[in-house]
Amino acid sequence: MEFRNQDTIAAIATAPGRGGVGIVRVSGPKSLSIAEAMLRKTPRPRYAHYGNFYSASGEVLDQGIALYFPNPHSFTGEDVIEFQGHGGPIVLQWVLEATVKLGARLAKPGEFSQQAFLNDKLDLAQAEAIADLIDASSQQAAKSALKSLQGEFSAQVNDLVEQLIALRIYVEAAIDFPEEEIDFLSDGKVAGQLQHILEQLHRVFASAQQGVLLREGMSVVILGRPNAGKSSLLNALSGKESAIVTDIAGTTRDIVKEEIQIDGMPLHILDTAGLRDATDAVEQIGIARAWAAIENADRILVMVQADENIHPEDQAILDKMPAHIPVTLIHNKIDLIQKQPGLVKIDGKNGLQAELWMSAKHRLGLDLLKDHLKTEMGFAQTQEGVFMARKRHLEALEQALALVENGQQQLEVYAAGELLAEDLRQAQQALSEITGQFTSDDLLGRIFTSFCIGK
Ligand code: GDP
Ligand code: ZN
Known part of the structure; x- marks a missing residue:
């Protein structure tokens, strides 16, 4: 108090x-x-x-x-x-x-x-879950925020913290009796406990990762020449008529943003005006924005027409893609060449990872695309047992994982009890940041000021 x-x-x-x-x-x-x-x-x-x-x-x-x-x-x-x-x-x-x-x-x-x-x-994780419950835009997101609010996430973190403390006390006790230290450490109990903690950390991490996906979703940029069918795809995915579909090339002047969900995973989709070399000032602004969006995307979709050869402009786009961002090449309008929908994984240049054949207009291969996006993002098929989590929670869990893995090595390779104890202490501290037992005022300030007034 x-x-x-x-x-x-x-x-x-x-x-x-x-x-x-x-x-x-x-x-x-x-x-x-x-x-x-x-x-x-x-x-x-x-x-x-x-x-x-x-x-x-x-x-x-x-x-x-x-x-x-x-x-x-x-x-x-x-x-x-x-x-x-x-x-x-x-x-x-x-x-x-x-x-x-x-x-x-x-x-x-x-x-x-x-x-x-x-x-x-x-x-702290529960307080964050209140904000996430209020902001939830899908049923799955709301359900998992409620789980976190009710303390399911915190309980798992606290359980891990307690195991880390118990193990550290055991290791420290061993260090205090130097003549027996090696026996203590090599009796298999410590190694077994470490393994158990690691497995549990991995499980909590995987679940938290799903929670972050539910909260933050995936950002996708659609590129391609005018008329390839980008707006039609956007409409097919969202089920709404938000982008303008016309036969006139270059109708979409600026970036059109669409928020949709596939099975509860939010997708932030950006349909760009394309990346062709433009002299028109308005178009140039659009192109600059498109590049900024590309840099921040989780995935790029480049759309071409299945009934045409890949146009040099599209090839130029594919060649300019940053290698670290995965690209899927979509061949749209398969109805025009009587081809079946399909997906192949490839190991191409500049992040090109898959090719997909579909028809946006006739909704062929749409499920293939949705499954592809979910799989690539690591979004699990079922969201049972997932609790809401944030990037900062993932970072803390990752840190704890690295520390415990390092501790495991200290034990196995060097039988270094003191270094192991120190790793366990730091891992415990990293996890405590999730629930806020160990948090700076700075972090608290940042977390709570992002809430709305009255919350
Ligand atoms: P965008 O300029 O890339 O956004 O292309 P649009 O979505 O505006 O589509 C351009 C034209 O292609 C429209 O007349 C669409 O109806 C048509 N179109 C889009 N997808 C398909 C498709 O799968 N098959 C066929 N035959 N036409 C399509
Ligand atoms: Zn369009």
Whole structure:
């Protein structure tokens, strides 16, 4: 409780705009006095009070339900009063201003969640899961965020931390008895434990990796000459008419962005105006943007027409691709040459990894493409048991894996107990960053300010 906030914070907790109900949330030591002034009575804990909300000068601001949660039994662990009034922006602003007149200050983004974290109501991975649950754009993403919020991810991390601590204590005890150290270390128990921890770390990592994919998805850029069928593919994948499909070459002037999902994995697709050498200023801007998108893509799709030879312009594009970004060459319009859909893996130049035959217009080979994208991204067929995770969690898990693997080597090759113990200690520290037991203020600040206000 050493971090307990002395301020009382207030914010509109419901989404901006109009709604049936709008909530102003207040947390901190002045919550009760604010509630007493605005309700003109002392609220009973955890009891729904229906009545007027008054301003400091006695005006009626709204009517609704007030709920009082004394500490520590509240979301933040502090005294909390919630005013559930009408969901209009003006009326909510009045209620918020009244709380500020009575001594609250406006909450910063994520500050309620941060207080909950500082008061041990949630660990860091759970607090992040709240933001991810609210931001989830697919059912799978929401389900796995809920799992993380309920502590499934944290429980696995804590279990690993405890195993690392127990093993380190055992190894350190061995070091303290030098005449028996070698026996201790070579009795197979340490090696067995290390192996067990490594396997579990790999499992948690794989699951977290799926969680990151669910959260962040994959970014795909579609390239190709005008009329190849890029917009048609975009439409076929998204099932909407968002890009313009026409017969006039060069209709898509700028980058068209589309967010779709395949089996819950978000795809951020960019359809570019193409990369041909343009003299037109507008087109040049489009080309520069296309290159920037290519550099940040997880995968490039180059689309050509199956009924034509590869055009020199397309070949030039394929030759210019950065080698580190995987490319799939799509031969579209197979209906014109009566060819069956198909996919072949190749080991070509400049990242070229696969060729696919399909028809965007007639939706032939669409599933081949979807499966191809999922497989290449390492997206598992089933998302059962996946919990939501972030890149920073993956980094911590990766670090712990490398340390434990290194420790294993210290043991096997050098029988170096002290170095092994140090690796175990650092691995434990890396994992503790996930749940926030061991976190810098800097990191906390970065995490919580990315939340919205009122969360
Ligand atoms: P973009 O310029 O690359 O975006 O190409 P569009 O998607 O605008 O398509 C150009 C033209 O090709 C349109 O008339 C589409 O209907 C047509 N088209 C797209 N895909 C196919 C296909 O698989 N088969 C056939 N026959 N025509 C297609
Ligand atoms: Zn297009």
